[in-house]
Amino acid sequence: MRVEIITVGSELLLGEILNTNSQYLSEELNRLGYSVLYQTTVGDNKTRLAQALQLALQRADLVITSGGLGPTQGDLTKFVGAQVMRTPLYFDEGVYKAIEQWLQRRYTSPVITENQKRQAMIPQGATVFSNEAGTAPGTALQKKGKTLVHLPGPPRELQWMFRQRLKPYLLRQFGSQGYIASQYIKVYDLGESLIEERLSDLERQQQNPTLAIYARPGFVEVRITAKAASEEAANTMLQPLQKEVERRLARRIVTYNKETVAHVLGRLLKAGHWHISAAESCTGGLIGSLLTDIPGASDYFLGTIGTYTDEMKQQLVHVPASLLASCTAISAPVAAAMAVGSRQLYGADIALSTTGLAGPGGGTETRPIGLVYTGVSGPWGTVTHKNIYMGDRREIKLRAAVRAIYYGVQYILKHSA
Amino acid sequence: MRVEIITVGSELLLGEILNTNSQYLSEELNRLGYSVLYQTTVGDNKTRLAQALQLALQRADLVITSGGLGPTQGDLTKFVGAQVMRTPLYFDEGVYKAIEQWLQRRYTSPVITENQKRQAMIPQGATVFSNEAGTAPGTALQKKGKTLVHLPGPPRELQWMFRQRLKPYLLRQFGSQGYIASQYIKVYDLGESLIEERLSDLERQQQNPTLAIYARPGFVEVRITAKAASEEAANTMLQPLQKEVERRLARRIVTYNKETVAHVLGRLLKAGHWHISAAESCTGGLIGSLLTDIPGASDYFLGTIGTYTDEMKQQLVHVPASLLASCTAISAPVAAAMAVGSRQLYGADIALSTTGLAGPGGGTETRPIGLVYTGVSGPWGTVTHKNIYMGDRREIKLRAAVRAIYYGVQYILKHSA
Missing domain, CATH: 3.90.950.20 (CinA-like)
Incomplete structure (x- = not known):
């Protein structure tokens, strides 16, 4: 499964915000064994967005966009996406109701603007991903062996959407294509260069599993990653390297993965x-x-x-x-x-x-x-x-x-x- | 000046690291008045890197790559770049000496590998950017109205290279292309869609200056950006739109720019x-x-x-x-x-x-x-x-x-x- 991620937003091209969405999606998709081959960023510009989508649909099987699903006139992704896929959009009453309800639950007197209706426009034949973390629904449209997915841009919404909607959808449609397991070991009382020195040969000889060292605020993170056909096999591959790292670091206090x-x-x-x-x-x-x-x-x-x-x-x-x-x-x-x-x-x-x-x-x-x-x-x-x-x-x-x-x-x- | 930034590295496609280089370069280039239109990320793969470079050289005037300049066989950027630009590489004795010296200054008994010689291969006719923050020199090659620049991938090296080498080079070759001034107005007590409604016509009719609205944690940010020949002119262009935004929002409490x-x-x-x-x-x-x-x-x-x-x-x-x-x-x-x-x-x-x-x-x-x-x-x-x-x-x-x-x-x- 060849994947391209397209992040849409002039604020990215202006260097105003860090592109965390590309990293998040890449990490998650790799975990499913999907190969992310390209990450592209374009601005809120109709022509360039259309060209980027066209190219992506040529060179990848699955194209995932993030951003440009908001209620404003600058939010173009879904409209340009439908045009490139030659698919008409329709106003989805049910989606609109859900947006209304979401706003009503959140605000005592919500102002539901005319613009909000843009968010209820859905490409014909698309799967709708209802969004419980925000107003913009996501969509997935399959046509001629290609799949175009739109996700909202705010990282919290995008991550919610991936976990709750897109990941189950992908597994249903295409299954897992191998499994990547990662283990993160955080060390709090050794500097990066010392850790580097103790682990450098492991870092160099790596193929599968691989090892990398990152300096974080207040700690150093050692990442071990293995790829195998199943989750179990990948985890089994990790273990010897993890043991060796732990032996060499000889720390009593480490934390694993998301734990602090x-x-x-x-x-x-x-x-x-x-x-x-x-x-x-x-x-x-x-x-x-x-x-x-x-x-x-x-x-x-x-x-x-x-x-x-x-x-x-x-x-x-x-x-x-x-x-x-x-x-x-x-x-x-x-x-x-x-x-x-x-x-x-x-x-x-x-x-x-x-x-x-x-x-x-x-x-x-x-x-x-x-x-x-x-x-x-x-x-x-x-x-x-x-x-x-x-x-x-x-x-x-x-x-x-x-x-x-x-x-x-x-x-x-x-x-x- | 249309710019494309290409970040090269499989670790980016695997989602292992955040792409801070694209943000850094975009912010800096926009400050010079250059328009960054695309950011692309590809892996350490000869064919896909060549295609990405070819495309970039078609749709941009200035293409800047980061990464893939190291001494290993997986570091391909300079070689693929030369091939796409149809330019032979030569072994630069002076560049090699500088790499040797850098390693000798840094390490008591440096291991200078045969591989290191790869880093001294330079495209014929290219400007060499010597690197005092690492071993990989950068290069800039102009041909047929296009400029291809290679910078090293580690963020600290890239940033040093940009400040000390590429920025002076660009100003010498192309000058500043106008000045971009931005004003950020943060509003704390109005929702995004309400602000959008009050400002949507300004957002739609935008050319220069432009207006954009972002939801941030705890506030909404309205960004106004103007481009002009000088800093003064850009700032002057901002003012009427800023006044209009402030009038419409009718907020007593806003903060500006980095202020909270x-x-x-x-x-x-x-x-x-x-x-x-x-x-x-x-x-x-x-x-x-x-x-x-x-x-x-x-x-x-x-x-x-x-x-x-x-x-x-x-x-x-x-x-x-x-x-x-x-x-x-x-x-x-x-x-x-x-x-x-x-x-x-x-x-x-x-x-x-x-x-x-x-x-x-x-x-x-x-x-x-x-x-x-x-x-x-x-x-x-x-x-x-x-x-x-x-x-x-x-x-x-x-x-x-x-x-x-x-x-x-x-x-x-x-x-x-």
């Missing part, structure tokens, strides 16, 4: 019936936000207290004024005192803290931008860690927050094993 | 010498994190208090137990009490609060997932807002946090004007 350290911490806390809190200075609330990204966090997360100023550090988490005066706010003793104070404030079993300098101003020779102290306090005492993180203000905050959660995991594993 | 509502709130707080705090339930700390993304937030941000459980709401921000019992935690009165409590706790002038249901579990008919109450408390009393946000857990959190900051701005503007 926040998931791991959540599992450990639940298992021990512990509750956690935080006190955040430079991360501003981000530790709390990352912990609450996990569904069910209310089982173990009590809250985070922002103590952004010296005064708040004293008043809310009882950091002694003398400590702030002698060590300054960005110091290991203050990080420790903040963690202890948060634990008391929330009555938590374990508390995390951060205090540091996220920049861009205020860096000095001895206290550079990126310097962050992290504290962990709990039943086994209080520990602190010192790090200097790279990046801009937001990256430093993210790296520091991810690492603080990692230290929480480390603290529990060290003492409760 | 957190910037606006920061400016207002600074101007009034006010301090702000928050109390967060469903957003978990994200309001605090967004506010502290702004450099200098310590001038006005005191902290956020996470009160994730009913108990914490009572203990830390003094929400009455009776209120929690009668109204439940997800209610306007509790949001109000949380804001009042946070204000007292931090001694802040103004406080924001959120309480709601981020999902994925726990939704009911009357309290659906996405239901969030926001409170704002300050010298002019306490107000609450009710919203139902779309999306998954993380999106709901983000929308709710952005909106809470927006309500803070609204509160100040309403009362202090």
